[in-house]
Amino acid sequence: MKSRAFVPEKLDLAAFAHDGASLQGEWPAASLERLAESAAPEAPASGWPALSWSLHGEIRQPKAAAVQTWLHVTASAQVAQTCQRCLKPVQETVDVDRWIRFVxxxxxxxxxxADSDDDxxxxxxxxxxRELIEDELLLALPLVPRHEHCPEPLAHADEVGDAAPEERPNPFAALAALKRKGD
Structure with missing residues (x-):
């Protein structure tokens, strides 16, 4: 029997799963445009290491049910996003390990x-x-990227916090003075 060649960008998923086939490889992070858009300006995706991925198709035959087509997707990427505390690049490892059922x-x-925990x-x-893997990596990105401990202290925020009370008078001071005059 002749083995089929599968291409990830145009994958015949039914045949891939029927054959129990697997694919794996690496892509430059910059080749996934939507993922690259999440990059910190100081650390563009062209400088990120290549992301690794693998796919494995499987046919499952549950008892008293129809045949099911499944795809196991794994991917790992190193991304640099903007820390929401210090606004410097923060390196994140994004891993995906998901089984997806196709109907x-x-x-x-x-x-x-809606009724199942499965995707x-x-x-x-x-x-x-490629698009499916990019979608999964985007979903795995942190909602609020930030360093565990920012590399530089947030001195600017402290300076503004200390200066603000001295510069602005208490808005209720005038009311307190009027109350004292009335007593």
Missing amino acids: DTEAEAAALD VLALPRHLDA
């Missing part, structure tokens, strides 16, 4: 996804695995 229709996927998608004619 025949969007309606079936929506119904199963369920409609089976496309050809899957762009």
